[in-house]
Amino acid sequence: MMNAYELQALRHIFAMTVEECAIWIAPDNTTAEWQAWENGEKAIPADIVAKLLELRKKRQTHINALISRINNRIGNNTMRFFADLAAFQTVYRDGDYLDWKVYQSVAAELYAHDLEHLC
Template identity: 55%
Template sequence: MNNLELQALRYLFFLSVKESATWIAGDSDTETWSQWESGEKEIPEDIIVKMEALRLIRKERIAAIVHKINDRIGNNTMRYFTSFEDFLQVYPGGDFLQWKLYQSAAAELFSRNLERLC
């Protein structure tokens, strides 16, 4: 994974640099994360593995929702949680990264005109 791909995935997952440093790198070091994205420092293998795992989770969730859409009759609507707290009301066992991936998937499905957001 190169620096541009890291940045693209961060954007795709709706994460800020600070959120990525906190939730993915686990150290809140925004300077180092920014250096990875600028190409100044090599991206550690464990960060690449985590980002690829998140990309796979997102892809699988979208595929599962599309499968359900194909079997659904009526309106296709998907909740869009504007805050982590709202997400936890519906998914009490969820975590911050699950919320971000959910939002990313919802936006993707909306952009494909497969779901309306509510």
């Protein structure tokens, strides 16, 4: 179960608009439906909750792996930050839109905690 506040928080963690979420996370639904979920007017479907929790898990796995590498690294702590999906896909050719959003969220989180510099 996920409530409207948790849904909003995850959307913000991945720096996505309501419209982007309706396209990439809930393609069988509309922007208006996503807004109804965020407003607590409608229950969030189980498949949407599962997809978001999987993205959150993927993000945490990336953060944990990078922190482990940071703790064992000597020297420069620099992580790439990709301005757009196309730039991300030049490095991560199999990455899709949601992979890019997870990556950017991880980069922003590590930068926020002064664990990485962005380039």
